[in-house]
Amino acid sequence: MNTATSQESFYENKHEERQKLKQGYSEFIERQNFTWHLTANFNRDTTHVQGWKILKNWSARVDRRLHGRNFHRKSIDERLFFIAVPEIGGSSGYLHYHIVAKMPIHSEACFELVAASVWEELVRTGDLFCQKIQNSAEDVSRVVSYDIKDIWKNNGLEQIIISTEFAPNN
Secondary structure, eight states: OOHHHHHHHHHHHHHHHHHHHHHHHHHHHHTTOOOEEEEEEOOSOOOHHHHHHHHHHHHHHHHHHHHOTTGGGSOGGGSOEEEEEEEEOTTTOSEEEEEEEEOOGGGHHHHHHHHHHHHHHHOTTOEEEEEEOOSSHHHHHHHHHHHTTTTTGGGTGGGOEEGGGGOSOO
16 A cells, blocks of 8 residues: 555545544534633733633632622532633733633623633733623624634633633532
């Protein structure tokens, strides 16, 4: 067998596998009915471990402000739920997260203000951009495809954060 042909076949199969996996992630995320699209910027050198810790702290503080000091006793469905996909690059070249999020309907009105102010408290150099996702399949698909566009770079797939990992009392 020709070595060049076997290498091409290997890379074609790997590409097909990645496309299937990416499509699966996309479909999973789209089914969650997220209502917010966020970009969480650190604007400084930040490792994935540091990013994870900051997102954990941010999530707890947002839940506390939206749901009170006993937020940890609430079920997952009554709290902030998000998926954060890391990306290194953009105009700054630093780690940042693309986040899709949802929370109980009674928390929606305050979410943007609370989320951004908590982020700025935790990451003085950072900023959090919040955008409401329109209630259409096209907008959801657009947001999800943008968020997972670089999932293969810098171990992005292994670094995805799902907020339920912060809530041991499910």
